[in-house]
Amino acid sequence: MTDSARSSSKILCYITAPLEVTKVITCKAVNSLSSLMVSGSEELVSSVLRLENISNMKCIFPITVAVPFRAWYRLNYHEAVVKVVDQQQRISYVTPAATEGTYGGHRGTFAVVRVYTLGVFAVLSCLQRETFTIPKRGLCLKLSVDSRICLHYPAGSFSTPVVAQAMVQPVDAMLLSSLKYRNDSCHSILTTSPLLYLNHPLTVSPLRPLTLTLPCPPKPKTMKTGEEKTCTYSDSTALIPDTTSSRQVRLIVLRLLSSVRPSCLVFFAEELQESVRTYRVSIVIHKRQKDPSSVVLAVLPSRDLSWGLTELHAQAYCGSPEQSSEILMREGEQLLVKFSSNITSTGDQCTEPHTLTFHNQRRNWLCLQLKELDPFGNYSSPYYKGTALLFQIPKDQLVWKEDKAVISEDYCLGQPVCKLTLTLPKNVKTLSRPISAKFLRQDQAESLCDELLAWLCSELSEEDASMLVMCLRLRRSSVQLARLRAPNSLELQIFHILTTWRQALPSLTPKRPLLAHCLTRIGRPELAAELLKKALAVDTGERSGAETQRPVTVHGPPLHVIKGET
Known part of the structure; x- marks a missing residue:
């Protein structure tokens, strides 16, 4: 199917x-x-x-x-x-x-x-559930999931045959260490046995006490490896509920360094039972290599973090691994994703919020397509900037609606469990203008091309050049730099000086009249008139197009030589 x-x-x-x-x-x-x-x-x-x-x-x-x-x-x-x-x-x-x-x-x-x-x-x-029948004559059973665990029902434990179930939950040593680190009252607990769950019928109560054997790791350097602890219901380290109405009994053996109050033991057992169902995870956001707007939000168990990042890279998701600090999640809990600042995701988030469900043995990926809210925002940065806010939704706040698990309407979001920064590169936008518009721009209509400057350099003497530098009010450092770049050619020195002066002016400043005015002040009005005449010829050639364009005849060093030495 x-x-x-x-x-x-x-x-x-x-x-x-x-x-x-x-x-x-x-x-x-x-x-x-x-x-x-x-x-x-x-x-x-x-x-x-x-x-x-x-x-x-x-x-x-x-x-x-x-x-x-x-x-x-x-x-x-x-x-x-x-x-x-x-x-x-x-x-x-x-x-x-x-x-x-x-x-x-x-x-x-x-x-x-x-x-x-x-x-x-x-x-x-x-x-794994192990179902067994307890006859009236009693039963001594070693569980198949862990043969070290033995249940002994003496004869006459039940007046009629009873069907019971047993389940075993192993306890990781690292989990015990983290619980002891968070609770000072639990430092006296050295080791624990696995958690044993027993299910008996509600209508029948045992007439005689059950004897069970649970393996408990030995005390370091004082006990032999493999030594087991045998306890009954009356043992102080066997934790059982206060009421007998519950179908399921919770049982565990604790090896203690010193005496601990029973209330602390009960609290520890309850927290341990919750901790074996809780996982430490990290949340990362990676971008697709060829499409930065396509990102994946992944929830990775901390123990498999390096393997999960490798899998992301194999799927062409890369970038700096924006990663959250470790958070605790249970199987089936959801993360609600919201966006702030100038980045959001495509789609209507009001009707279809983005949620990601965590499963310990499944791939927890959420693919998103990002976009900017304001294309003119973040103007001082080459990137659009935003933040992903993630809220943890408890399972008891999820309700069945059609074919979806949706958040209860009465639930109010608390503080986000983590915040991840997002960036989107800005695309360079090309503005289309009419062809005739470029002739209306003052900086292009009155620009000084290199050909005109090269012709002018060939017409100026050394004395003219000195007076022109003073009239143009150039810095001494610019003149010295031009002399260093072309120590053996006066024309190249003047060319470098004039190009430096041209670049220093604002783009909308009329450069041709300004240069012609300076030439008149130094006593070369004929050069000023010739400059404006040749500039007008250049403009006429640009307007007439490639077929009617006439080259401007200039004298002096070839332009490619000037550019090459520049």
């Missing part, structure tokens, strides 16, 4: 069913619902897809659905399950009959399940 909502032929799943059933089933990706498809310690490892019946024909069940997925972190404590939400939003978990297969000529990882309803499907990575 391909995505029916798009023109692309991206394969979402494979369905095995009678032919008349497959003709009336449609499939589309609804990844906007991914936030609401995970809970607890679940992690999304596939696309979220919806299967619907487009006709009134009754579907023949069961049908077999194979959903491709990719799990980056496969541990003994986790398993892949398919979560199904039917049309009445009832939730069910289906254990795949297989997790590998060959479909469409390609062998890969597929969650193959037999289902009896249509709705929303997703493959999740969950803590």
Whole structure:
């Protein structure tokens, strides 16, 4: 089944069913619902897809659905399950009959399940559930996920056979160190066992105490490796809820350096349970190499930051990695993106806000097309400047609306969790003017071309040149620089002096009358008249075009020689 909502032929799943059933089933990706498809310690490892019946024909069940997925972190404590939400939003978990297969000529990882309803499907990575039956004669069980954990139910624990479940959540040593760093009251906790979750029926209570064995890492330099701690419900380091009405019991063994108040232990256990579901992430913004307005906003787990940046570079996204400080996010939480200053993104943000959902085992990228708000803004900078503001949206503030997880209307945004600067290069705009307009510009109509200056240099004597320098009021440094550039040629010296004087004048200053006035003051009125006459001939040649243009005859050193030596 391909995505029916798009023109692309991206394969979402494979369905095995009678032919008349497959003709009336449609499939589309609804990844906007991914936030609401995970809970607890679940992690999304596939696309979220919806299967619907487009006709009134009754579907023949069961049908077999194979959903491709990719799990980056496969541990003994986790398993892949398919979560199904039917049309009445009832939730069910289906254990795949297989997790590998060959479909469409390609062998890969597929969650193959037999289902009896249509709705929303997703493959999740969950803590492995081990289901077992406790008979009246008792049970001694070593869990398959971790054989070091042993549950011993003595005979007579229950009056009737009971079905129970167990799940194991490992605790990373780095996580324990960070918790001890943030809480001074927890420094006496040396090591912990994995978290053990036990599910018993609500209607039946155990008649005899349960004995369990949990592995707890040894105390450094004093205990032997592999030594285990055995505890019962009465052990002070086994934390259990105060009420027995809860279906699930939370259990953990703590190795202490010294005595700790029970309230601190309970607080530590609750914070530990939340921390194992929280991830440290960094947010980066990179630009596409050939299109700076196309950027990608990526949320990368801190432990995979270098690998994530390498993947961005491989996809032609580069630039200075504008990176946020580490923030804490849970699976399925959203980031709302807003823009300030002179940069925004294309599209109507009022009706379609930009959101990015974080999933630990998925690619968390949001591609954006940026544009400037005011093309005349940031005039003193070669770039348009703006800021991306990111707000963290808790999962309990997301509601199901059609095929999207939207923010509750009652939720008020707090302070942004991070701010990232944005820049856009300014494009050079070419202004089109009529051809005749250039003859109206005073700086072009009265410009002194190099040919006229070269002719004038050949007509001036050394005495004339000295008097002209004084009349033009040039700096002594300009005259000295001209002498250094052409020590053996008076004409080149005068040419350098006149070009320096021409460049120093404002563009709209009438240069020809000013130079002719100076020539008259030094006693060379005939040169002033000839200069204006030749300049008029140059202007007439420019207006007549290339066919009627007449060259100006000048005397003195060739112009290419002057430019070459300049």
